[in-house]
Amino acid sequence: KQWYQRRVRATWKRFFIDQEVAANQTTNPRNLYNLQSLERFHLEEPIARSRGQSRIREFSEEEKGSVRFTIVRHPMARLVSHYRNSVSPHEVLAQWDVWMRDAIIGVRGSSISSDDREKLLAEADDYISRAASEGESSPQQDNPFLNPPYATFAEMVDFIGRETAKGIIANGHWIPASQWLDICQNDFNLVVKLENGVLETPHLLSVLNLSEHSELYWSRANASGSKSVSNHEIERYLKQLTFAQQKILDDMYAFDYEVFGYEPFSV
Numbered sequence: 001k002q003w004y005q006r007r008v009r010a011t012w013k014r015f016f017i018d019q020e021v022a023a024n025q026t027t028n029p030r031n032l033y034n035l036q037s038l039e040r041f042h043l044e045e046p047i048a049r050s051r052g053q054s055r056i057r058e059f060s061e062e063e064k065g066s067v068r069f070t071i072v073r074h075p076m077a078r079l080v081s082h083y084r085n086s087v088s089p090h091e092v093l094a095q096w097d098v099w100m101r102d103a104i105i106g107v108r109g110s111s112i113s114s115d116d117r118e119k120l121l122a123e124a125d126d127y128i129s130r131a132a133s134e135g136e137s138s139p140q141q142d143n144p145f146l147n148p149p150y151a152t153f154a155e156m157v158d159f160i161g162r163e164t165a166k167g168i169i170a171n172g173h174w175i176p177a178s179q180w181l182d183i184c185q186n187d188f189n190l191v192v193k194l195e196n197g198v199l200e201t202p203h204l205l206s207v208l209n210l211s212e213h214s215e216l217y218w219s220r221a222n223a224s225g226s227k228s229v230s231n232h233e234i235e236r237y238l239k240q241l242t243f244a245q246q247k248i249l250d251d252m253y254a255f256d257y258e259v260f261g262y263e264p265f266s267v
Helices: 002-018 075-084 089-108 114-134 153-165 194-207 211-222 231-238 243-252 254-260
Strands: 069-072 190-193
Touching: 069 194, 075 153, 075 231, 075 243, 089 114, 089 153, 153 243, 190 194, 194 211, 243 254
Parallel strands: 069 190
Antiparallel strands: none
């Protein structure tokens, strides 16, 4: 019994605290969609589920009676949350080579000669690195790649559109949840909406036989309200987009809206 309790506590800490599900910090389904992190919790009455052949995850260690669940978030909340957290100097550096540099070049570099572009980009690379070390940055009027010194929300959406047109949707911050989870291939017991956590999480904890730890869960959740994104904030960012840019997002997330019961924002 003591061994089992230790395993429960360790799994609880790793999955619900380290992954910051309760804190709304992570919106990346890859951190939520890992059944091995659950240490194979069992239902009182095990239910046989088809294992499926997921393209994303292997379930070779899943046992009969495992609880297969995931937690999803409104696509726009996930996207805006990522962008909002990406414009500080430290996060700009973290995202610079992942997507932000290419997003900026794709919009601001079109009217710059190739020779000037290489020089200005070298300056931008150096500035972004220094700004992260110093913890502050400001627009640099003499370098279009640094004015402002981060990608705008519209530039990020343009980048997503270009990548999507090439058949590339690889970034976990904006890849549709239905695609990342391979939702049509995997037979989930539960799909929890992060927005409905107050109503749905108690049931999830009950199914996982973790109701006795609910106080710990909610203490972490209540301490992290600053990480949430309001509808007003989402609308403020979406109003920065053209109709064509909004259509990029609506088309990309159309199936997410349908399968998870979300409504697109109308601005």
